[in-house]
Amino acid sequence: MTAEGATDLPHAILRHTVGNPFETTVEQLATAIRLGVFVDGDQLPPERELAERMGVARNTLRDAIAALRDAGLVTTRRGRGGGTVVTYAAPTPGSGAPAVRRGATMLDALDFRRVVEPGAAWLAASRGLSGDQRAWLVASLRETAEADDPGAHRLADSRLHLAIATLSGSPMLIEAVTRAQAALGELLSAIPVLRTNIQHSHDQHRAVVDAILTGAADEARTAMEEHCDATSALLRGLIG
């Protein structure tokens, strides 16, 4: 990065407007599936509803779903009770690991994540959570522990992080965490699946969740920071 002399506000601020609706939609849905927002067997909302929620014409959404179908991520049946169902078992990580691409982007995402995820944990701990929300958080944590195969563990991990972000109650923060996770997804799948790594990760997750449940905001943030730093250390070794 030649960022040494970045003292030009316009150049730093003006950004590309996102791509066309079709690609954006495909990317968003694919990301949601890869992050475990929808898991294998889950049904997507009806096209009309989903199109409206994503702010896109049904035609465009349909094209996006067709792309997912071509990629083998979903299947579709029509008629009442039909719909589009996710058919995606998370691949076993550790294979190939060609995640060396675009190191700068990855480092950016690591920095970003280190800011927004602890922030989300802090906010979530600061709020009063409802019983449903507490139960959801506990369940999300348990699922990371119970996941047996590495792929399932990866998805459960994403789900837990997204759940914490959601409990922050800040849509902007939720989106930020989602983007960080999406950017790192490829890389996170390449973490060596060693027993010690998973154990440490789980300990850190539990510390974060405990702190959130007891309303210890600063503790939750610190715990999440340690978790991000630990992950970061593992990941930086995988980048160029």
Add this chain to the structure above:
Amino acid sequence: MTAEGATDLPHAILRHTVGNPFETTVEQLATAIRLGVFVDGDQLPPERELAERMGVARNTLRDAIAALRDAGLVTTRRGRGGGTVVTYAAPTPGSGAPAVRRGATMLDALDFRRVVEPGAAWLAASRGLSGDQRAWLVASLRETAEADDPGAHRLADSRLHLAIATLSGSPMLIEAVTRAQAALGELLSAIPVLRTNIQHSHDQHRAVVDAILTGAADEARTAMEEHCDATSALLRGLIG
């Protein structure tokens, strides 16, 4: 906000794809001007270059600029040496203050800002800054102190915050801070311009900048948190 039972990941994650390129471009340029990225008299980059940087066709960019021209934010001259220059003196705040709209969005932005701005300050302090960057930071701080009229002070304040974000070196974080500032812009303009408010704000700014310059990351973050909290307290009174 009926966020009490937010335990539905798909509903929380799937977001609207941004609007059409034209509106997005207008909004982005108008925001840049209102945040002081371009100040009165500044010249925008040539259309061809700007269009490419914003990832949009020149036609669309031209339509956007035409909208800004209709709004009186810029004027355009053609021929060599011509171009589009900003003609926008920040309005004197405190008038009307009809900023009560969309309280939930504002509270979201306040929460988001309280996370990303301290994070940016922390990151900026963690990096080794070049001489140019240090000088830029100092100059940005000085401009907030020297600004006499309230509108100019508002712009200088935005510029300082955006400068800190830029010095974090993380594009994702820069964008996050920009979005937070943009969302709050309307509200920030409504802060009562009292001598004590400005004095406190300036003291906090100086604390942040000093910490960044000395590489005291945690101190920079804490100082920025205090600044955000102080601003937040002022602003929450203005929302419904």
Add this chain to the structure above:
DNA sequence: GCTCTTTGGTCCGGACTTGGACCATTACGT
């Protein structure tokens, strides 16, 4: 079984966006 409802599938005209080529105006350099 029949009908209704839900859901995906298809099609179309209008609007927007793109990428490119070309025109018009102005200042700079020689």
Add this chain to the structure above:
DNA sequence: ACGTAATGGTCCAAGTCCGGACCAAAGAGC
């Protein structure tokens, strides 16, 4: 003074997106 370069202004054909109407399949309820 002249030519050249830089910059905004105009236009067009192709592609994409929208929004809405309508069709087709398949289960739900009577």
